[in-house]
Amino acid sequence: MRVLITGMGGELGTRVANLAEADERVTEILGIDLFPPRRRIFRSEFHRVEPGDRRKAVRLVRDFDPEVVLHLGIFEPHSRTSPTEARLGTRAYAVSILGAAASCPSLQSIVVRSGLEVYGRRRGAPSRPDESAEVVPTSPFGESMAHVEQVAVEAGEAAGVPVTAVRVAPIVGPSIPSPIGRYLRLPVVAVDPISELPFSLLHQEDACQAFMAAAWLRHDGPLNVVGPGAVTGTQAALMGHRIPFPVFGPGWRIAAAMAELQGAPLPPHARELLVRGCTADGSLGREVLGIEPRPTHEVVEQLYRWSEVAHVAPAQGVVA
Amino acid sequence: MTLDAIRRGVPGATSAAHLGRRLRGRNEIDEWGLDPELVSFADPVLALRWDIEVRGAERLPSVGGAVLVFNRRFGLSEPWVLARGVRQATGRFVRTVGVPDIAGLGPFLRRFGGVLDRTDEIAGLLRAGQLVGLATERDVRSRERVGTLEVQRLDAALATGSPVVPVALVGRELGRQWTIVVGDPVHPRASAGPLAALELAEDVRQADQALLEDALPSSWWF
Numbered sequence: 415m416r417v418l419i420t421g422m423g424g425e426l427g428t429r430v431a432n433l434a435e436a437d438e439r440v441t442e443i444l445g446i447d448l449f450p451p452r453r454r455i456f457r458s459e460f461h462r463v464e465p466g467d468r469r470k471a472v473r474l475v476r477d478f479d480p481e482v483v484l485h486l487g488i489f490e491p492h493s494r495t496s497p498t499e500a501r502l503g504t505r506a507y508a509v510s511i512l513g514a515a516a517s518c519p520s521l522q523s524i525v526v527r528s529g530l531e532v533y534g535r536r537r538g539a540p541s542r543p544d545e546s547a548e549v550v551p552t553s554p555f556g557e558s559m560a561h562v563e564q565v566a567v568e569a570g571e572a573a574g575v576p577v578t579a580v581r582v583a584p585i586v587g588p589s590i591p592s593p594i595g596r597y598l599r600l601p602v603v604a605v606d607p608i609s610e611l612p613f614s615l616l617h618q619e620d621a622c623q624a625f626m627a628a629a630w631l632r633h634d635g636p637l638n639v640v641g642p643g644a645v646t647g648t649q650a651a652l653m654g655h656r657i658p659f660p661v662f663g664p665g666w667r668i669a670a671a672m673a674e675l676q677g678a679p680l681p682p683h684a685r686e687l688l689v690r691g692c693t694a695d696g697s698l699g700r701e702v703l704g705i706e707p708r709p710t711h712e713v714v715e716q717l718y719r720w721s722e723v724a725h726v727a728p729a730q731g732v733v734a
Numbered sequence: 735m736t737l738d739a740i741r742r743g744v745p746g747a748t749s750a751a752h753l754g755r756r757l758r759g760r761n762e763i764d765e766w767g768l769d770p771e772l773v774s775f776a777d778p779v780l781a782l783r784w785d786i787e788v789r790g791a792e793r794l795p796s797v798g799g800a801v802l803v804f805n806r807r808f809g810l811s812e813p814w815v816l817a818r819g820v821r822q823a824t825g826r827f828v829r830t831v832g833v834p835d836i837a838g839l840g841p842f843l844r845r846f847g848g849v850l851d852r853t854d855e856i857a858g859l860l861r862a863g864q865l866v867g868l869a870t871e872r873d874v875r876s877r878e879r880v881g882t883l884e885v886q887r888l889d890a891a892l893a894t895g896s897p898v899v900p901v902a903l904v905g906r907e908l909g910r911q912w913t914i915v916v917g918d919p920v921h922p923r924a925s926a927g928p929l930a931a932l933e934l935a936e937d938v939r940q941a942d943q944a945l946l947e948d949a950l951p952s953s954w955w956f
Binding site: 537538540610644649652654691 | 757758759761762764767835837838840841842844849850855858861
């Protein structure tokens with residue numbers, strides 16, 4: 415099985431590549447990303463491709479002729495790129511790579527990374543949407559992922575293959591560069607105790623397992639993957655022994671600016687999550703993919719458990 | 735002797751333990767915003783406001799989702815009375831439909847079990863095995879009449895095949911004494927259709943009306 419993994423330079427992409435490498439059914443792996451892989455890859459072939467370099471991306475995909483496409487090349491604003499770069503990069507990768515994959519004769523399935531942000535959090539929106547809920551994103555990141563899903567569905571229709579959109583809850587973990595993770599680790603965390611609604615999170619390892627499971631199952635349609643349970647922003651801050659600082663209305667602008675000064679910029683979808691909440695019904699995802707994600711409370715605890723980050727001295731010459 | 739046993743013997747120790755958990759962020763809040771500990775904190779205050787008698791609580795399912803259709807006059811006390819009464823009698827929370835999605839009020843009411851009035855929201859709750867409280871239309875003119883029940887409001891029950899339980903609430907808006915009478919569950923037919931939905935709504939409303947008439951005191955005005 416030839417597997418194309420976009421976004422291999424990200425924490426998720428590299429981990430998914432390692433999981434694919436360990437799977438004997440996978441014969442060849444091609445990775446594409448703007449950044450190099452974050453850990454050692456063993457039998458994957460990696461190509462660094464700028465999102466705007468459509469010709470190179472199309473050539474690589476057509477030459478490889480993938481059987482499964484794992485499209486993880488989604489750039490989260492303020493994760494590793496600026497919001498504008500993230501938006502443009504996500505669009506460009508989706509169109510060029512999924513478009514090229516649609517014309518590959520061996521293609522059997524497409525799996526795309528999406529997120530709960532596609533449901534949006536407008537007034538009156540369902541608190542815990544399932545996969546049948548309307549896609550009405552209310553943040554730029556949600557719009558980007560909704561566009562990726564749309565492109566993937568069009569590519570799937572053109573190629574006649576199933577498309578699985580894995581709508582993951584905000585991914586947080588000890589080592590993943592996530593805006594909400596960085597923000598919650600600040601010593602003082604601005605929260606809205608009057609209006610805040612609960613949100614669910616997903617551990618990075620569970621997200622990777624979900625993508626790999628989706629690659630083999632060939633489910634046609636979206637799947638929510640969510641850690642059970644939910645927490646509010648205030649709860650998360652208290653769990654990490656941070657000081658929750660109450661902020662209301664326009665005060666969020668100041669809070670966001672202060673957070674940015676401390677190296678934890680707060681993009682609109684992260685602020686939306688803190689105020690309007692973000693959960694979903696993940697029962698179908700658990701049933702189809704056969705995974706049991708860690709509870710949200712446990713994900714928050716792991717976010718603050720610094721002791722799990724292993725620092726290896728360079729002189730030891732040991733790979734962590 | 736365990737620490738819990740010592741706590742039970744000391745007045746206020748359990749509340750202090752709960753408060754300590756809240757200050758460490760360890761309290762539970764579910765995906766819809768219900769905060770069970772906050773509800774138990776508010777219990778003494780709610781007990782001062784309402785004295786509730788529940789009849790027929792054994793008819794409520796002990797597990798799984800169900801829609802409780804209840805009558806209301808002005809609709810201020812009824813959702814609180816139903817939720818508190820059912821929780822006292824069965825230990826289960828009732829998720830009352832009809833919370834406005836506005837800052838401040840909406841999240842506050844959600845902490846006590848309020849949910850949005852949306853079919854998909856109710857269906858999600860029923861699939862998750864929750865009890866959902868659904869009020870009939872207000873009928874401010876008479877205490878003896880159950881308001882209308884729109885057919886579409888039972889769509890979620892039909893979609894999930896959950897039982898619908900008629901519940902009559904008897905009491906005065908400014909009074910303390912309330913009575914909850916739970917009727918026999920009505921199960922939606924397997925072959926759902928427009929007529930099945932209409933019949934279900936009619937059956938439930940009639941059952942609710944009969945319960946209310948039986949439960950009302952013979953000389954209400956005195």
